[in-house]
Amino acid sequence: MKSRSLNRNARKNFLTYGLVIAAYAVLQTITVTGSISSSLKGMLVPICAYVVMAVSLNLTVGVLGELSLGHAGFMSVGAFTGVTAAMALQNAVPYPALRLLIGMVVGSIFAAIAGVLIGIPVLRLKGDYLAIVTLAFGEIIKSIVNNLYVGVDEHGLQLSLLTNKLALAEGGKIIINGPMGITTIEKLSTFTAGFLLVMLTLFIVFNLVNSRSGRAIMAIRDNRIAAESVGVNVVKYRLMAFVTSAALAGAAGTLFAMNYSTIIANKFDFNTSILVLVFVVLGGLGNMLGSIIAAAALTVLPEMLRSLQDYRMLIYAIILILVMIVTNNPLLRGYIDRLFGNLRRKKAPVQAQEGGDGHA
Amino acid sequence: MKHTARKMLTFVMALTLLVSLCSVFALADDGAFKVGGTGPLTGGAAIYGNAAMNGAQIAVDEINAEGGIQFELKYEDDSHDAEKAVNAYNALKDWGMQISLGSVTSAPANATSAENFADHIFALTPSASAPTVIDGKDNVFQMCFLDYPTQGGASAQYISSMGLAEKVGIIWKNDEDYSTGLRNSFVDKAAELDLEIVAESTFAAGNDTDFTVQLTEMQNAGADLVFLPMYYQPASLILSQAAAMGYEPKWFGVDGMDGILTMEGFDPALAEGVMLLTPFNADSDDPATVAFVEKYQQLYDEIPNQFAADAYDCIYAYKQALEAAEATPDMTAEELNDLMIEQFTTMTFDGLTGTGMTWDETGAVSKGAHGCVIENGAYVGLD
Numbered sequence: 001m002k003s004r005s006l007n008r009n010a011r012k013n014f015l016t017y018g019l020v021i022a023a024y025a026v027l028q029t030i031t032v033t034g035s036i037s038s039s040l041k042g043m044l045v046p047i048c049a050y051v052v053m054a055v056s057l058n059l060t061v062g063v064l065g066e067l068s069l070g071h072a073g074f075m076s077v078g079a080f081t082g083v084t085a086a087m088a089l090q091n092a093v094p095y096p097a098l099r100l101l102i103g104m105v106v107g108s109i110f111a112a113i114a115g116v117l118i119g120i121p122v123l124r125l126k127g128d129y130l131a132i133v134t135l136a137f138g139e140i141i142k143s144i145v146n147n148l149y150v151g152v153d154e155h156g157l158q159l160s161l162l163t164n165k166l167a168l169a170e171g172g173k174i175i176i177n178g179p180m181g182i183t184t185i186e187k188l189s190t191f192t193a194g195f196l197l198v199m200l201t202l203f204i205v206f207n208l209v210n211s212r213s214g215r216a217i218m219a220i221r222d223n224r225i226a227a228e229s230v231g232v233n234v235v236k237y238r239l240m241a242f243v244t245s246a247a248l249a250g251a252a253g254t255l256f257a258m259n260y261s262t263i264i265a266n267k268f269d270f271n272t273s274i275l276v277l278v279f280v281v282l283g284g285l286g287n288m289l290g291s292i293i294a295a296a297a298l299t300v301l302p303e304m305l306r307s308l309q310d311y312r313m314l315i316y317a318i319i320l321i322l323v324m325i326v327t328n329n330p331l332l333r334g335y336i337d338r339l340f341g342n343l344r345r346k347k348a349p350v351q352a353q354e355g356g357d358g359h360a
Numbered sequence: 361m362k363h364t365a366r367k368m369l370t371f372v373m374a375l376t377l378l379v380s381l382c383s384v385f386a387l388a389d390d391g392a393f394k395v396g397g398t399g400p401l402t403g404g405a406a407i408y409g410n411a412a413m414n415g416a417q418i419a420v421d422e423i424n425a426e427g428g429i430q431f432e433l434k435y436e437d438d439s440h441d442a443e444k445a446v447n448a449y450n451a452l453k454d455w456g457m458q459i460s461l462g463s464v465t466s467a468p469a470n471a472t473s474a475e476n477f478a479d480h481i482f483a484l485t486p487s488a489s490a491p492t493v494i495d496g497k498d499n500v501f502q503m504c505f506l507d508y509p510t511q512g513g514a515s516a517q518y519i520s521s522m523g524l525a526e527k528v529g530i531i532w533k534n535d536e537d538y539s540t541g542l543r544n545s546f547v548d549k550a551a552e553l554d555l556e557i558v559a560e561s562t563f564a565a566g567n568d569t570d571f572t573v574q575l576t577e578m579q580n581a582g583a584d585l586v587f588l589p590m591y592y593q594p595a596s597l598i599l600s601q602a603a604a605m606g607y608e609p610k611w612f613g614v615d616g617m618d619g620i621l622t623m624e625g626f627d628p629a630l631a632e633g634v635m636l637l638t639p640f641n642a643d644s645d646d647p648a649t650v651a652f653v654e655k656y657q658q659l660y661d662e663i664p665n666q667f668a669a670d671a672y673d674c675i676y677a678y679k680q681a682l683e684a685a686e687a688t689p690d691m692t693a694e695e696l697n698d699l700m701i702e703q704f705t706t707m708t709f710d711g712l713t714g715t716g717m718t719w720d721e722t723g724a725v726s727k728g729a730h731g732c733v734i735e736n737g738a739y740v741g742l743d
Contacts, residue, residue, distance in 0.1 A: 037450075037454045038450040038451075038453040038454050039447065039450040039451045039453075039454050041450070042446055042447060042449075042450035043447065043450075046443065139566065142535070143535070143564065146534065146535040146564070147534070178537075178540060179534065179535045179536050179537045179539075179540050180490075180492070180537040180540075180541075181537075183470055183492045184492075184496075187474075260442055260443065260446060260471050260474075261470065261471055261474030261475075262442055262467070262470040262471050262474070262492075263442070264442070264467055264537070265535070266535060266536075266565055267441070267442065267443065269565070269566075270566075302444075302447075303447050303451065306436065306437075306448075306451050310401065310402070312402075312437065313402060
C-alpha cells in the first residue's frame with residue numbers, strides 16, 4: 001500500500017539511491033576479491049568526486065536555472081582549504097578517516113563562504129552576466145592559489161602572498177607552495193568515503209528540491225516575476241541553492257585532492273568547469289541520475305579508449321557528439337522508445353501484482 | 361526525461377563492448393622486461409613526451425637486436441596532467457609493467473612517483489627535474505642533469521662568467537612551478553654575482569599568447585639579454601613577436617627551450633643565436649651520439665633534443681643495471697625494485713648526456729651541463 005502514496009519523483013529518487021548503492025556494492029565486491037583492474041580502481045575516487053560535482057552543478061544549472069561556468073573554482077577552494085586543514089591536524093588527530101572528514105567539512109565551509117561572497121552581488125544579475133562573473137571567479141581563485149604560500153609550524157598556520165616570505169620554525173613544513181601547489185598530500189580518500197559523500201549529496205539535493213524551499217527555487221527558475229509577485233524572496237532562495245551547490249563542490253574538491261599525492265591550482269581551470277557542465281548537460285538538466293551516469297561514463301571513457309592511442313581524444317570527441325545527436329534525434333528516440341516500450345510492457349504485470357489494487 | 365539516462369546507459373554499454381572488441385591484446389613473450397612510462401604525447405608539451413618515447417624506442421630496438429637482454433616498451437599519454445598521469449600509470453600496471461620510466465614532465469611526475477613509491481615499482485625518469493619528484497622516495501631516480509634550483513643559478517653563473525650581458529631582463533610564467541623555481545634561483549644567484557636585473561615581467565596560463573607588453577618593458581629597460589625560464593611553446597611566441605617589433609637582445613633559455621626547433625609552424629630562423637644549458641649536444645663528435653642522431657633523423661625526420669637522449673640513456677642504464685644484477689624477466693616488479701636501488705646507488709654509467717654519471721641515495725644524478733647555442737637551425741656547443 002505504501003508504494004501507492006509515493007509519487008513519480010520519489011520513486012525516481014529511490015531508484016537513484018538504489019543504483020548508486022548497487023554500483024558501490026558491485027565495485028566494492030570486485031575490489032575485495034581482487035579482480036578489479038588497477039586502472040578502474042584508480043578511477044573510483046575521482047568518479048565519486050566528479051559525480052558530486054555534477055549533481056551539485058545540476059542544482060545550480062538544472063534546478064535554479066542559472067548557468068555557472070566557475071564550478072571548478074569552488075572545487076579548488078575546497079581542495080586547498082580541506083587539504084590544508086587535514087595536513088595541519090596531522091599530529092593532533094590520529095584517525096585518518098576523521099582527518100578526511102574534518103578536511104571535507106572545512107573545505108565545504110570555505111567553499112560555502114566563497115559562494116556567499118560571490119553570490120550576494122552576482123545573483124542580482126541574470127543569464128549571461130552570471131555566467132561571465134562565475135567564469136571570472138574561477139580564474140581569480142586560480143590566480144590567488146598560484147600566488148599563495150601557506151606553511152605550518154608549532155605556532156600554527158602562516159600565510160604569505162606573491163612570494164614565499166614564510167619564516168617557519170624548526171620542524172615546520174610548507175603546505176601550499178605557490179604554483180607548485182601541495183606536493184606532500186597524505187592519500188586519505190577512499191572509495192567508501194566517496195560513496196558516502198555521493199549519498200549525502202543526493203540526500204541533500206533531493207530533500208532540498210522536494211521541500212518548500214525547493215519549490216520556491218523552481219518557481220523562480222520558471223518565472224521570476226510571477227514568483228516575486230506571490231511573495232517569494234528571490235535573493236534568499238537563489239542564494240540558498242547557489243551556496244548549497246558551492247559547499248558540495250568544496251567537499252568534492254577535498255575528496256579529489258586527497259586521492260592524489262599532489263595538486264596544483266591550474267588543475268581547477270576553465271576546462272574542468274566545462275567538463276562538469278558537459279556531465280550535467282549530457283545527463284539532462286535537473287536529472288540527477290543522468291548526471292551521475294554521465295559523470296561516471298565520461299570519466300571512464302577516455303581510459304577505455306587508451307588502446308586507440310593517438311586517436312583517443314579524437315574518438316572521445318566524436319562519441320560526445322554522437323551521444324548528443326542520438327539523444328536528440330526524434331527518429332532514433334522513437335526507435336529506442338519502442339525498444340524500451342517492449343521491456344516496459346513485459347514488466348508492467350509484475351508491477352501491477354506488487355501494487356495490489358493498481359493505480360492509473 | 362526519465363528514460364534519457366537509461367538510453368544513455370545502453371549506448372555507453374554498447375560502446376564499451378565495441379571498444380573492448382577493438383582493443384588488441386598484446387601478448388608479451390616471456391623473455392622481455394616490461395618497461396612503461398607516461399608522458400605528454402598530446403597537448404602543449406607533446407614535443408617532450410614524443411621525443412622521450414622515440415629516444416627510448418631506439419634504445420630498446422638496438423638492445424633487442426643484439427640478442428641478450430630484451431625489453432618491451434610502452435608509453436601512455438598523460439597530457440601533462442597529474443590526474444591523467446595516474447590513470448596512465450594504472451593502465452601500465454595492468455599491462456604488467458616491471459620497471460618504470462616515470463613521467464616526462466614535473467607536475468605529472470610528482471603524482472606518479474608517489475604511486476611508484478607506494479607500489480615498489482622502480483622508476484628512472486628521463487626529464488622530470490623537480491626536486492619533489494625524488495624527495496623522500498628511495499626508488500625514484502632522475503636522468504636529467506640538474507634540478508631547476510641549480511639550473512637557474514648555473515645560468516646566471518654562466519652569463520656572468522662569460523660576460524654575456526650587462527643588463528638582464530627576465531620574462532617568466534608565475535603560475536608554473538618550473539618557471540617560478542628557475543626564476544627564483546636565477547635572481548638569487550644574480551644578486552650574489554652582481555649581475556644587474558633591469559626588468560622582470562610575468563605571464564600566466566590563459567594570457568600567454570600576446571607578449572608585446574612584456575617585450576616592450578624589456579626594451580624600455582634596455583635589457584641586452586633576456587632570460588626565458590619556460591617551456592618552448594610560450595618561448596616560440598616571444599621570439600617571433602620580438603622579431604616582429606624589431607627587438608633583438610641576446611636570448612638565454614633553459615632545458616625547457618630544447619625542442620623549439622622541431623615545433624610545428626615555428627620558423628627556426630627566429631631562434632638563431634638563442635643560448636641554453638643542456639646536457640646533450642646533437643652535433644658532438646662522439647660516435648655514439650653521431651649514430652643516435654643519424655638513426656633518429658632517419659626514423660623521425662628531426663634532430664633529437666635532450667629529452668630523446670635522456671630517455672635513450674635511461675634504457676641503456678637499465679640494461680647495465682639489470683645485467684650487473686643478473687636480473688631475469690620473470691622477476692616481480694618488487695624484486696627488481698630492490699635490485700635496481702642497489703645497482704643505481706653503486707654503479708657508474710656513461711651515456712649520451714654525460715660520462716661517469718653516478719646517483720646518490722636520494723635519486724639525483726651528478727653530471728655536467730654544457731652551454732649550447734642555436735646556429736643555422738641546429739644546437740651547437742659553446743665550449
